Amino acid sequence: MVTRRQTVGAHYGLKDWLLQRATAVLMALYTLLLLAVALWNGGFSYPLWKALFAQGAFRVATFLFMVALLYHAWIGVRDIFMDYIKPVGLRLALQAAAVSVLLLYLGWTIQLLWGVKA
Amino acid sequence: MSATERPMLKPRPVYLDLPRIRLPLPGIVSILHRVSGAALFLFGIPLLLAGAGMSLASPESFAAMTAWVANPLVKLVLLGFAWAYLHHFCAGIRYLLLDLHQGIELPAARRSSVVVLVASVALTLIVGVRLW
Numbered sequence: 345m346v347t348r349r350q351t352v353g354a355h356y357g358l359k360d361w362l363l364q365r366a367t368a369v370l371m372a373l374y375t376l377l378l379l380a381v382a383l384w385n386g387g388f389s390y391p392l393w394k395a396l397f398a399q400g401a402f403r404v405a406t407f408l409f410m411v412a413l414l415y416h417a418w419i420g421v422r423d424i425f426m427d428y429i430k431p432v433g434l435r436l437a438l439q440a441a442a443v444s445v446l447l448l449y450l451g452w453t454i455q456l457l458w459g460v461k462a
Numbered sequence: 463m464s465a466t467e468r469p470m471l472k473p474r475p476v477y478l479d480l481p482r483i484r485l486p487l488p489g490i491v492s493i494l495h496r497v498s499g500a501a502l503f504l505f506g507i508p509l510l511l512a513g514a515g516m517s518l519a520s521p522e523s524f525a526a527m528t529a530w531v532a533n534p535l536v537k538l539v540l541l542g543f544a545w546a547y548l549h550h551f552c553a554g555i556r557y558l559l560l561d562l563h564q565g566i567e568l569p570a571a572r573r574s575s576v577v578v579l580v581a582s583v584a585l586t587l588i589v590g591v592r593l594w
Binding site: 365368369372375390393394397413414417420421424442449452453456 | 496499500502503507508511514515517518521524525551554555558561
């Protein structure tokens with residue numbers, strides 16, 4: 345007979361823990377890639393910068409970096425809220441706000457990468 | 463041996479008086495990892511997106527951004543974000559290695575904490591030299 349749901353001890357959060365690390369590795373690789381391009385060209389001029397983002401592969405890499413960044417940020421912020429914000433209502437509200445703003449950033453990213461230029 | 467069976471080697475203070483808490487080096491790296499992460503979430507990501515948008519929109523806005531970055535006060539703020547990113551980066555690599563059971567003994571963990579603190583400041587200085 346199960347009367348109480350165990351809230352710790354199972355592998356709740358294992359997937360997030362793993363994804364936090366996977367996204368970190370992806371971001372580190374992208375950072376090194378961008379650094380290499382910058383060092384190779386001695387910095388970025390506007391034409392070079394623009395040409396870089398004109399390449400489909402670089403846009404996809406940048407998109408993957410941003411998705412990794414936003415998901416990584418979500419896990420980190422959620423951990424901070426879980427550690428310090430004890431009232432459940434306030435914690436839920438803050439988590440909802442964080443998710444909203446991160447989704448907003450995702451939209452902003454897509455608009456930057458593929459949006460119609462005014 | 464579980465935590466409950468561990469014999470008390472020395473009396474440990476039970477208080478949460480923040481100014482009196484002296485963190486060990488790995489603890490300092492840990493809390494800075496959290497603080498830098500929070501700062502990057504709160505201000506770093508929107509700044510990154512705004513900067514990316516401004517730099518890509520037109521040659522004029524690219525030039526406007528370059529002029530902005532030339533401001534010493536803006537440079538100082540950017541240097542702060544550079545440190546936050548670099549510290550989070552270096553400390554993150556340390557955690558990945560700890561997860562792989564590399565350097566988990568106390569002396570090694572202390573050494574790697576110092577490496578993280580020194581390396582992130584050194585890399586920030588390099589960024590600073592490039593900025594000025």
